[in-house]
Amino acid sequence: MALTREEVLNVAKLARLKFQPDEIEKFQIELNDILGYIDMLNEVETEEVTAMTQVNSQVNNLREDIVKESLTVEKALSNAPDSGDGAIIVPKVVG
Amino acid sequence: MENLYKLSAFEIREKILKGEVKSEDLVQKIFERIEKIDSNIGSFVSLRKEKALQEARTIDEKIKNGEKVGELAGVPVAIKDNMVSEGDKTTACSKILSNYTGIYDGTVVKKLKEADAIIIGITNMDEFAMGSTTKTSIHHITRNPWDNERVPGGSSGGAAASIAAQEAYISLGSDTGGSIRQPASFCGVVGMKPTYGRVSRYGLMAFASSLDQIGPIAKKVEDIALAMNVIAGPDDYDATVVNCEVPDYTQFLNQDIKGMKIGVPKEYFIDGINPEVRKIMDSSLEKFKELGAEIVEVSLPHTKYAVPTYYVIAPAEASSNLARFDGVRYGYRSENIENINDLYINSRSEGFGDEVKRRIMIGTYVLSAGFYDAYFKKAQKVRAKIKDDFEKAFENVDIIFTPVSPTTAFRLDDKKTPIELYLEDIFTISANLAGIPGISIPAGKVEELPVGIQLLGKPFGEGELIKAGSAFEKVRGEWELPELD
Numbered sequence: 001m002a003l004t005r006e007e008v009l010n011v012a013k014l015a016r017l018k019f020q021p022d023e024i025e026k027f028q029i030e031l032n033d034i035l036g037y038i039d040m041l042n043e044v045e046t047e048e049v050t051a052m053t054q055v056n057s058q059v060n061n062l063r064e065d066i067v068k069e070s071l072t073v074e075k076a077l078s079n080a081p082d083s084g085d086g087a088i089i090v091p092k093v094v095g
Numbered sequence: 096m097e098n099l100y101k102l103s104a105f106e107i108r109e110k111i112l113k114g115e116v117k118s119e120d121l122v123q124k125i126f127e128r129i130e131k132i133d134s135n136i137g138s139f140v141s142l143r144k145e146k147a148l149q150e151a152r153t154i155d156e157k158i159k160n161g162e163k164v165g166e167l168a169g170v171p172v173a174i175k176d177n178m179v180s181e182g183d184k185t186t187a188c189s190k191i192l193s194n195y196t197g198i199y200d201g202t203v204v205k206k207l208k209e210a211d212a213i214i215i216g217i218t219n220m221d222e223f224a225m226g227s228t229t230k231t232s233i234h235h236i237t238r239n240p241w242d243n244e245r246v247p248g249g250s251s252g253g254a255a256a257s258i259a260a261q262e263a264y265i266s267l268g269s270d271t272g273g274s275i276r277q278p279a280s281f282c283g284v285v286g287m288k289p290t291y292g293r294v295s296r297y298g299l300m301a302f303a304s305s306l307d308q309i310g311p312i313a314k315k316v317e318d319i320a321l322a323m324n325v326i327a328g329p330d331d332y333d334a335t336v337v338n339c340e341v342p343d344y345t346q347f348l349n350q351d352i353k354g355m356k357i358g359v360p361k362e363y364f365i366d367g368i369n370p371e372v373r374k375i376m377d378s379s380l381e382k383f384k385e386l387g388a389e390i391v392e393v394s395l396p397h398t399k400y401a402v403p404t405y406y407v408i409a410p411a412e413a414s415s416n417l418a419r420f421d422g423v424r425y426g427y428r429s430e431n432i433e434n435i436n437d438l439y440i441n442s443r444s445e446g447f448g449d450e451v452k453r454r455i456m457i458g459t460y461v462l463s464a465g466f467y468d469a470y471f472k473k474a475q476k477v478r479a480k481i482k483d484d485f486e487k488a489f490e491n492v493d494i495i496f497t498p499v500s501p502t503t504a505f506r507l508d509d510k511k512t513p514i515e516l517y518l519e520d521i522f523t524i525s526a527n528l529a530g531i532p533g534i535s536i537p538a539g540k541v542e543e544l545p546v547g548i549q550l551l552g553k554p555f556g557e558g559e560l561i562k563a564g565s566a567f568e569k570v571r572g573e574w575e576l577p578e579l580d
Contacts, residue, residue, distance in 0.1 A: 012456065038406055049477075061334050075199075
């Protein structure tokens with residue numbers, strides 16, 4: 001199934017990305033090529049197969065719930081693009 | 096002090112421990128070498144010069160005082176730019192993380208430091224480990240030390256080049272679809288992707304979480320064993336690491352492999368392999384026979400579906416993992432913003448490169464309502480069949496032998512479509528989907544460019560790969576890396 005320009009725009013919206021008009025055309029062609037290639041998977045009979053979600057039989061090797069030292073606020077904020085008063089600053093969210 | 100850079104990690108470690116070589120002098124020499132040759136190669140994106148020299152002095156002092164030191168005491172190592180190291184810049188070679196400084200040590204970094212290794216620098220890679228050329232890095236391209244007009248492979252191209260150029264003794268890479276083994280093959284060095292769940296991913300900038308695995312690149316198999324001893328094992332910070340015993344991998348070195356059953360999958364010897372590469376595969380199999388191994392044909396019937404399966408699962412996981420880059424808590428924030436939506440969309444659109452955006456788009460699409468079953472669930476089912484193929488094959492053989500790549504390193508200016516580039520990983524991807532370990536070992540040259548063989552093992556069978564690889568190195572003979580100065 002080939003993606004239309006509108007569908008590409010919708011995927012971009014879901015992915016929180018935006019593109020220039022010429023980029024949309026390029027992505028539309030490339031994505032359709034890739035999806036066309038992926039369609040090869042339909043040749044494989046998988047009716048009786050359980051979808052694989054974990055590669056190992058052992059999952060969730062959890063540790064004891066012991067309180068340990070964690071990041072300080074200063075460290076956690078040290079890479080934030082904008083911060084002040086121990087918080088991250090973002091543009092106004094609620095109108 | 097001449098030519099110490101040619102030694103293996105194993106050999107240099109002995110010299111440091113015996114006090115024949117001071118780590119500080121060695122680190123100094125290594126930096127001199129990097130300064131001399133790396134402008135032509137571009138293995139590194141940043142160096143830890145002052146810190147490394149200081150750390151080396153501390154190790155020297157410990158050795159002088161007879162204090163106990165770790166397994167890699169004083170040995171210069173490098174890490175890929177997607178492994179977080181406290182106080183060091185870690186960018187995943189992306190604009191979106193170009194201003195990020197590690198605020199903690201990822202587990203492998205912590206383990207290297209605990210083993211008293213000296214981290215000398217951070218190596219170049221494809222942006223977010225997506226690629227097979229190291230051309231998509233925001234910093235610069237990396238050139239193949241064997242031929243500067245060719246790619247080193249990817250995404251751990253910087254890591255592999257740093258070993259081929261003899262700028263470090265061990266370099267850690269990450270492998271999601273072949274990103275350790277393919278560049279190791281293109282650069283004529285040894286690279287291992289461990290079993291999924293053998294090495295902690297805590298502090299590794301995630302690409303596709305069910306496939307990513309950190310592993311070592313080095314000159315010789317013995318160094319891979321040494322590095323695995325340091326980095327493998329359970330971790331409180333990664334619940335996917337399997338709680339099973341880690342053997343001493345060095346015990347698998349120099350062992351007899353008589354009677355070992357080596358499977359050769361017929362589906363891997365297809366049209367499209369460079370005939371000269373094919374010849375090296377055939378002669379390598381002959382060498383294994385000389386060692387007393389038994390060569391058995393096996394079948395992995397779903398091999399041709401590995402690449403399309405990967406290109407559903409990896410982008411799906413990547414689109415989810417990379418959703419965290421929203422310009423809020425860390426990373427690049429666009430200046431062109433009026434509201435919170437602009438902040439998300441413009442920061443991501445300006446911060447990610449083309450290949451990353453392409454994969455986020457595919458991933459978002461295959462996970463979207465209405466398409467999830469047709470693409471993502473279908474790929475998960477085919478993945479189960481690919482894993483099943485390996486399980487059946489391993490009922491009859493100890494390890495599996497394949498090429499690493501159908502070709503040698505291609506030219507930097509080769510124009511390839513995304514699908515052509517994806518097919519470069521055709522022989523390596525299955526191991527990630529099945530979660531099994533693989534090693535790439537130099538076996539010969541075609542027109543002065545290295546070609547590697549790949550050995551695949553049972554889950555947690557890294558020891559068998561080290562055993563077979565170390566035996567192979569002995570019959571292959573000395574392997575000289577290119578002279579660069």
